[in-house]
Amino acid sequence: MATIIFKPTEKCNSNCIYCDVVTRKKPKTMSLDLLEHIFKNIDGYLKAMPQEHVQLIWHGGEPLLLGEDYFIKALEFQEKHCKETKHRVNHAIQSNLTLINENFLNIFRKLGINQVGTSFEPIPNLRGPGAKRDSATYNRQFLKGINMLEKNNFGWGFIYVVTKRSLKRPLDIFFFLSNLKLTGGFMLNPVLVYGEDKENIGLTQEEYADFLGAIFPYWWKHRDRYPQVNPFKMFVENIVEKKITTGCEDTGKCAYGHVYIGPSGEASQCGRAGDWEIISYGNINERSLLEIMQDEQREQFLKRNDILLNGECKGCPYWEFCHGGCPLDSFIKHKNFMHQTNRCEGKKLFLEKYFIPITGINSNRCVEKPLMSPFDEHCRA
Amino acid sequence: MRDHILVCQFDEDLVRKFHNQRLVIILSDFNQVQQAHKLVNDCQNNLHCLVIDHAGSLASVPFHEKWRGIPLALFVSEIGAFKEVMGKLPLLRDLNIRIFLSTDNKENCTGLHILASLGIDCGVSFGEKEIDWEAMNDLMTYSIYGKVNHASIEPFQFIARNYNPARLTDLSSVYFDNPYTYIHIDKNENIALTANDLKEGKFILKGIENVHKIFEDEKYQEALNAWQKFLLKENGCAYCQAWRICIGKFSESADKNPGCRQFFTDLMEAADHFISVQQKNKRKEVWQP
Numbered sequence: 001m002a003t004i005i006f007k008p009t010e011k012c013n014s015n016c017i018y019c020d021v022v023t024r025k026k027p028k029t030m031s032l033d034l035l036e037h038i039f040k041n042i043d044g045y046l047k048a049m050p051q052e053h054v055q056l057i058w059h060g061g062e063p064l065l066l067g068e069d070y071f072i073k074a075l076e077f078q079e080k081h082c083k084e085t086k087h088r089v090n091h092a093i094q095s096n097l098t099l100i101n102e103n104f105l106n107i108f109r110k111l112g113i114n115q116v117g118t119s120f121e122p123i124p125n126l127r128g129p130g131a132k133r134d135s136a137t138y139n140r141q142f143l144k145g146i147n148m149l150e151k152n153n154f155g156w157g158f159i160y161v162v163t164k165r166s167l168k169r170p171l172d173i174f175f176f177l178s179n180l181k182l183t184g185g186f187m188l189n190p191v192l193v194y195g196e197d198k199e200n201i202g203l204t205q206e207e208y209a210d211f212l213g214a215i216f217p218y219w220w221k222h223r224d225r226y227p228q229v230n231p232f233k234m235f236v237e238n239i240v241e242k243k244i245t246t247g248c249e250d251t252g253k254c255a256y257g258h259v260y261i262g263p264s265g266e267a268s269q270c271g272r273a274g275d276w277e278i279i280s281y282g283n284i285n286e287r288s289l290l291e292i293m294q295d296e297q298r299e300q301f302l303k304r305n306d307i308l309l310n311g312e313c314k315g316c317p318y319w320e321f322c323h324g325g326c327p328l329d330s331f332i333k334h335k336n337f338m339h340q341t342n343r344c345e346g347k348k349l350f351l352e353k354y355f356i357p358i359t360g361i362n363s364n365r366c367v368e369k370p371l372m373s374p375f376d377e378h379c380r381a
Numbered sequence: 382m383r384d385h386i387l388v389c390q391f392d393e394d395l396v397r398k399f400h401n402q403r404l405v406i407i408l409s410d411f412n413q414v415q416q417a418h419k420l421v422n423d424c425q426n427n428l429h430c431l432v433i434d435h436a437g438s439l440a441s442v443p444f445h446e447k448w449r450g451i452p453l454a455l456f457v458s459e460i461g462a463f464k465e466v467m468g469k470l471p472l473l474r475d476l477n478i479r480i481f482l483s484t485d486n487k488e489n490c491t492g493l494h495i496l497a498s499l500g501i502d503c504g505v506s507f508g509e510k511e512i513d514w515e516a517m518n519d520l521m522t523y524s525i526y527g528k529v530n531h532a533s534i535e536p537f538q539f540i541a542r543n544y545n546p547a548r549l550t551d552l553s554s555v556y557f558d559n560p561y562t563y564i565h566i567d568k569n570e571n572i573a574l575t576a577n578d579l580k581e582g583k584f585i586l587k588g589i590e591n592v593h594k595i596f597e598d599e600k601y602q603e604a605l606n607a608w609q610k611f612l613l614k615e616n617g618c619a620y621c622q623a624w625r626i627c628i629g630k631f632s633e634s635a636d637k638n639p640g641c642r643q644f645f646t647d648l649m650e651a652a653d654h655f656i657s658v659q660q661k662n663k664r665k666e667v668w669q670p
Contacts, residue, residue, distance in 0.1 A: 122612075122619075122620075124615055136613065139612070139613055140613060143606075143609045143612060143613070147602075147606055147609075151602075169620075172620040173620075175619075175620055175621060175622045175624070176612075176619050176620050178622075179611075179612070179619045179624050179625060180612055180619075182546065182547055182548060182549070182625055183546065183547045218622075222653075224546065224653075225546040225653065226546070
């Protein structure tokens with residue numbers, strides 16, 4: 001599965017404190033010509049890779065600012081250019097839900113979207129429009145959006161971004177989030193700060209581990225009540241059921257699986273790499289999606305697994321949890337991708353200080369075989 | 382989408398207008414019990430319950446043999462003279478009745494304990510005075526965990542029976558006041574979502590023939606999502622782990638009397654326990670000849 005983090009617009013109606021896109025002075029939006037060109041490329045890629053599927057994740061900015069007609073056009077382009085391959089294109093969307101309406105949902109259904117990813121923040125004035133981040137208005141609109149999704153039988157899940165402001169009351173925040181979505185269905189992610197931390201929201205790895213650790217004993221005791229809370233559920237599945245259910249940054253498999261396409265057609269490894277302009281695969285106006293997916297720079301991400309396994313991560317019992325972490329985090333610290341990241345420390349800390357003592361479950365996962373590129377002949381066969 | 386149960390004061394003309402309707406009828410007099418029951422049946426309606434709010438004690442209620450089989454919810458101020466109640470006990474045990482005692486009288490927690498232990502289904506009626514949450518917790522513990530045979534005490538049994546971690550559990554149903562199940566109508570056919578709304582003239586529709594249109598009404602949809610207002614408050618009830626079973630019912634008194642948090646947390650634990658016991662005791666179902 002090739003995952004395209006597709007960012008047709010950088011415009012957003014919210015000014016979230018932890019977002020890198022809102023800092024753009026002139027947010028760009030993709031032209032319809034380029035949108036059409038992308039669907040031609042998806043078709044070309046899928047025809048060249050008959051075993052492959054493409055997941056197109058609509059991202060932003062706020063993708064609903066594109067308007068309903070934009071999505072109708074996308075559907076038309078898909079129908080026109082992907083006649084034989086459209087059954088291998090899956091759409092997904094990440095939205096703040098404040099603009100959602102029935103018309104959008106009707107188009108989403110036609111695109112095969114039946115659930116929406118979003119994010120939420122109960123602490124006031126961290127998310128919301130305007131310089132003061134009017135969270136009251138934002139949250140009212142958000143709840144209306146949720147009601148509309150549920151009324152139309154759309155699923156939804158959300159991300160909560162843990163910041164320094166969250167640290168005072170982890171359990172209260174957990175209760176709030178689990179009251180917002182009763183079975184869980186959310187992910188507690190640490191804030192990612194690239195460059196100067198102007199808002200003083202960044203976390204140390206220990207702070208993030210302690211935040212999770214403050215919630216984990218309660219969650220573990222009541223996990224039947226809140227089955228879908230991550231990263232806890234992921235950790236349990238990873239250890240007990242031997243599933244690899246970690247997020248993209250921890251799989252060690254992103255090398256040939258992900259691509260970012262921005263509003264001008266610029267291509268990068270993933271959303272973060274694109275937002276932070278860390279790595280460039282050129283532009284889809286000049287290179288095909290197949291060429292971008294096969295860019296030789298990707299090989300370094302694959303090699304990274306071997307390098308880490310034989311180096312910094314050698315003998316680490318938690319390798320399967322993080323695979324050295326996201327290469328971009330390594331880049332932030334070391335200016336190259338070939339090191340483990342400090343987020344490994346956070347995971348290790350959480351596992352050793354909280355998870356293992358509380359659950360009594362120990363990690364005993366063996367190291368898997370080194371990965372291969374899906375473009376290798378024998379792998380394709 | 383199932384039809385609502387209509388709640389109204391006993392008014393013969395109004396009841397005659399209903400047909401094939403599930404009804405909760407609020408009576409003002411014990412003499413109306415048989416009359417209301419007969420009228421509801423004669424008009425081919427389904428009597429869900431008759432409600433009587435009696436200002437006096439249980440001991441002063443003139444129970445009647447002919448009340449047998451009639452579903453009754455009786456709200457009384459206290460048990461009263463116990464000797465009197467004991468004399469009526471055989472009949473009381475036979476009636477299809479639930480007796481509610483108010484939290485405004487501190488003795489009533491003990492009263493409910495006694496009634497349940499005598500095999501009489503009963504319930505807490507939350508009053509206006511400060512609630513003794515510790516006493517409430519003792520009563521709940523007896524109701525859910527007590528191993529000696531006893532009758533049910535509401536709303537504890539309701540929460541335990543209906544609790545589902547994947548959705549909100551609204552104890553207002555015990556008091557016929559949950560717009561998901563009950564709507565309220567007066568003799569002029571004004572329709573409101575709660576008893577209080579009806580009292581305050583906050584109607585959303587008019588006319589019995591329009592009852593089925595309620596699902597399309599925007600105010601109705603808003604009422605069903607009214608719980609979300611707690612998610613918009615900065616430090617409100619939505620930060621409490623037990624909010625999913627109280628839905629902020631005691632939010633106005635929670636600052637002064639925060640015992641509700643511990644009580645509902647313990648009730649939620651009890652509901653979890655109730656579910657696990659039920660699952661453990663679930664018998665394998667085999668085909669029957």
